[in-house]
Amino acid sequence: MGSPSREPTRGRDLKPANVMLDDNGPASSTSASRAPPSSASPTRSPRPGEMGAPPARAKPRVGEGTPPFMSPEQFSSPHEVGPAADIFSLGAVVAYAATGRGPFDSPSPWETATRVVEGAPELDGIPGELRPFAELCLEKHPKSRPTPDELLTLLRDGTRPGPRPAPDEAPGPPTRLDRPRSKRRRRLVIASSAGALLLAVTASAAVVRLTGGGSVRSDLPPGWREWHAAAKASDDAGGAFTSCGATGTSLVCAGDDVKAARFSLATGKHTWSRPVDSTPDDSGSDEGSVLGARAGRVFVYANDETEKTSDNTFTTVAHYSVQSVNATTGQVIWKTRVGDGENALAPDLEDGGARVIPEGVVARVGDNALSYALLDADDGTVRWKRPMPKGQTCAVGSAAHRAYLVCQPDEMNTTSVSALDPATGKPRWTVTAQGALDLLGQDHGRLILAEPTPETPYRAITTVDTTTHRLLRVPLSRTQPADANIHLAHGTLYFTLGNGSVRAVSPRTGHQSWESNSTVEFPGPPLASATHVYIASPSGRLAALDVRTGRVDATRPGRNDAGPTNMADSGAPLVLTGDALYVPYGIRSVYTVDVRHL
Template identity: 55%
Template structure:
C-alpha cells in the first residue's frame, strides 16, 4: 500500500517503508530498525492523542502486551505513549492475514484448518497466561506465517487483573468486531474475560472453514441478535472440528472450555474429564439452573441497545415517571427511618436465587415500587418499608426459568407500569410472550395486561433498553411478533390505541426515548458498519405519526430537554460538543464544551443542568446552553449510579448504599452516609437504581433488592 504525503518518514527512530493498513484506532506502517529488522508500527489516530485517559490506558496495555511472548503472537518491540501521536511497534510477520487469504483462495483445507485451530488455542493460552484478554480476535488479526498462525494487534486488549475495579475501563463500551464478538461483549463489556476470546476463536475457525462467519447478517442489528440469541451457521465445518467450534460458541462464558481443554480436544477427540461445573446441564432442582436462557435474553436486549448507542452507558435518559410528595419539605404520613429487603417474588414456586440490585424504583401514592433481578415489581410502603407484595418477571416459570430482568416503566396515579415475560416450551422452540402491565401500587393487583410480542423474535418492552417509554397518554412500546412496530397502550385500559411500523431494520436501528412528556423515535442510519447519521422524530400521541424529524451527523442520542430544547450528545468517543434541537422550531444549534468529557463518564440531565459522573466518584456540572463547566467535585462515592437532584442538592449513591449530598450551586459535598452491609453484595458490577426523592424522604436502593430511607434534612444536619 503506497505511502501518502501526510505519512511520517520515521516513527520513534524507525524508518517508515510502506503503509500496511489502517483501522479505527490508527494506521499501521511497515518500518525498519537501524539493524534492518522489519517492524509493524501502529500510530494512533490524532483524535485520540488529546485524550489523557486514552494515553493512560494505552501505556498500561503496552506494558501488559510486552508480557506476551509466545510462539503464536507478534511480540512488542518498542512503544511510546507520550509521543505527540502514541505508537507501538511489534515484530513484522510476513504473510497474508486470514481474512485476505480466505477471500482470495477460499476456505482452508482440513489439515491447515486443524493447524490453525491449534495455533490460535495456543496463542490465546499465552495471552491469558500473561493476564490479558485480546477482545478483538478476528480474521484480520490472524497472520498466516510460514511457521504457523500468529495473533496480532492488541490494540483493545485489557489486563484481566485490573478489569474488575479499573476506573479507566470504559463501562459499557462495545469494543470489538461484531461478527466475531462474544455475547457478553455486547451486554457488559466491563466484565469481559478470557472466555470471550474462546468464543471469538470458534467464530474465526468457522470462518476459515466456510468462508463466512457463523453469525453473518446483512446489518449490525441482525448480527447482534444472532450472536446473543441465535444459532450458529456451521454448515461446511468439517465433522472432526465441529465439536471444537460448538464448544467455543457456547452462549454462557462459564460453559466454554479453556484453551488447554481445546488443545486436549484436538489431541484426544474429547474434552478432559471432569468438565467445569458450569458446563453440564444441572439437575432440575439446582438453585441457579434456570437462569441461562433468560440471561441470554438480557444479553440480547443489551446488545441491541449497545449497537444503537455503541456504548451501553454512554448516555442516560431518565424516562421513569415518579410522583413527588404533595409539597416539598414534607415527609410521607407516618414516615420513619427504615431499611428493608424485598421478599422472594416466587414463594409459591422454586425460590429464585437473588444476586442483583434493583434497576428502577418509582413512587406513587403511599408506595415505592421497585423492579429488577427477576422481580417484575415489588412494593415498599413509603412510611415504614412494609414489603407487602412482590411479583416475578415470569408468571409461569418452567425449567428455562427467569433472569436478571424487570424495570418500572412509570408510576403515577396509584399505578405502576411494568413489563412481564412468559417463557414456555413448544417442541424445540422456546418462545416468550411479552406484556406491559398496569399494577395497583398498593395491592399488586393487575389492572390490565397487554401482550406486546409473542414468539421467538419478539422484543422485550424493557424501558432500560429503549423499547418502551411512558407518556401522559400511556406507554409507547415496541410491538408485534418480530418487534417491527411501535404502539401506544392506553394508560387506563391498556388498549392499543394505534400502532405504526418501525423504519427498515436493515439500515436503521431505532430506540424509543421520552423528554418533556413527548415520545421520540431515535434512529441511527447504518452504511456498512458505520453510523452516518441519527434522526430524532417526535411522535404525535394521537396517531403515532411523526410530528417532525431532525437529522444530525454521526451517532447521537437524547439526554433530556432543557429550556424547550432537546439536549443531544454523541454516544461514542470523547464528547466535545452539545447539540440542541429546539422542540418548537426544530432549529439545531451546537455549542462546544469548555472541556472534553470522556466516553467513560455518564451524563444525566437534571433540572436543566448536565451532570457528568465518573466511576471514580467525580462529578462535573455543565451548563447545556453554553457548554461551560459550572463546577467539579469529588463525591467520595465509588462507582455511583445515576444521580437525582432536588432544588438544592444532588444525590449520588454507590451499589452498597453509600450516599453523598452535593450543593447544586457549588458542588460542595455537604453530607455523606456510609454504605450498608445488611443488603448483601450484588453479583454485578453495574450500578443499581438511582435514589428516589419524595418530599424530604430519600429512598436509596442498595445491595440485593434492598432499600433504605433517610430524611434529607437530617442527613445534612
C-alpha cells in the same frame, strides 16, 4: 383590590401568598371578596395581613407578578397578556399546593424566568388526579391552555379536553376570538371559583398546608420514619433493583427477575412481590423495569416465556406484555401483549423499549419490534399502531412528557429524532443529526442528545429546538472522559466516573461549572433538586452535593447488609418524594432518609 363586581384584573399576581384560608376554605384575594360572610365571623372587617383579608398592596399592572407563578407571555410579551395568563398561574399554584415547590423553582430569579418561558415544568409528586389539570394549565402558548369552561368540565366530570394543535403546527396565524365582555367576565369568575375548588381538594388531601403567607409543613409521608427493607429473594437472587417509582403510599421497585415489589413509603413494610415470569421453572433473565408510576398505579412488563422443540433443539420464545398494576395490592389492572417470538425485545426503559406519557405507554411491538404503539393508560387498549422506519434501528424516547422515536439507519453514522403526535403516532417533525446519539431529555425547550462511545471522549453535545427544530452543536468547555456516564438532571448535565468524580456542565453553553470528588464509587444516575445533587453506590453509600458548587455537604456510608453486590455495576436511580429520599442498594433492598437531616 376593588369592589366585588369588578372584573378580575388580567395578569394579576396569583400565587400561594395570595391564597387565604378562612372558615369557607381556600380562596384567592379576589374571590375572597365575593365569598359570603361566615355566620361565625366577627362583624368587623379583617385588617390587612389577617387571614381572610386582602393583602395591603396596589392592584398589579399588566406584566407584573411573582416570577415562579407568572406566565411566559408576562415575560416575553406583556402587552399581549390576557385571561390565559391567570390559567397558567393557577396551574403553578396547584403544583405548589400539591408538592410544596413551584414547577419552575430556581435559586436565581433570572433562571426561574427562563424556565417559565422555555423549560418543562417539574410536576413529579403531584397526585395523579391533579396532574392532568396542572399540565393543561401550564401549556406555554396561551391558546393551548384550556378555557375556564373546560377547566370546570375537567373538575366536574374528569373529562380531559381534546388536544389542541401546537402554535408552531397551525396552518396560519392564530385566530383571535373576540367574545362579548359579559361572557369573558363570567368565565374569569368561573376560573377563580374552579381554582378555589381545586385548592380545597388539595388541602383536604393534606398534601400541604397553605396559609396566608404561603408557608408549608415538612414534606414527608404521614407516619414516615427512617427504614431499610429487602424484598423476598429466591435462592438464585443476586442482583439489585434497576428502577423504582413512587405513587400514593407505595414505593414499587423492579429488577433481578422481579416484575414489581411494593414497600410502604412511610414504614418500608414489604407487602407483595411479583416475578417477571410467572410460569414455573423460569429460565429467563429479564431484569424487570418500572416504566412509570402515577395515580396509584405502576406500569411494568412481564415475560411468560415458553420453549419449543425442533430437531432436538430447544428454543426460548418470549411473550412480553406491558401491565398496569395496582401499587397497593399488586393486582394487575390490565395487560397488553406487545411481543411474541424468538426475536421479540423487552419493553423496558434501559434499551428504549417503552416510555410512559400522559396518554399511556408508547412501546415497541411485534416479534422483531417492527412497529410501535400507544397503549391507553386507563385500559391498555391499543389506541394506534404504526410501522417502524425501514432499514433503521429505533428506540422509543421521551422528554417533557412527550414521546420521540430515535432511529439510526443501518450502516450510517446519523441519528433521526421524530416527535410523535400522541393522537395518531405520526411524526410531527423529524430532524437528522450526525453521530449515533442518545436522547437524554429536554432543557429550556431543547432536546439534549449525546454520543456515548467507549472509545471517544465527549467533546460536544447536540441540541434540537422543539419549536424551530433547529439543530445546534454545543462544544464542551472541557473534554469529558469516554468512560463517563452522562445524565441530564434538573437542567444540568452530570458526567460521573467510577472513581466518584462528578462534573456539572451546562447543556446550554457547554461550560463546566464544577468538578467534585463525591467519595461514592460506581455512582448511579444523579438525582437533582433545587439545592442538591444526590448520588449513591451499589452498596448504598450516599452523597449530597451542593448543586451550585459541587461541595459535598453530607454523606451516608454503605450498608453492611448490602450483600455481594457487583461493583462493576452502577447504583440504581434514586427516588425523591418531598423530603424523603429512597435509595435502592444491595440485593433487592431499599433504605430511606430525610434529606434535611443527612
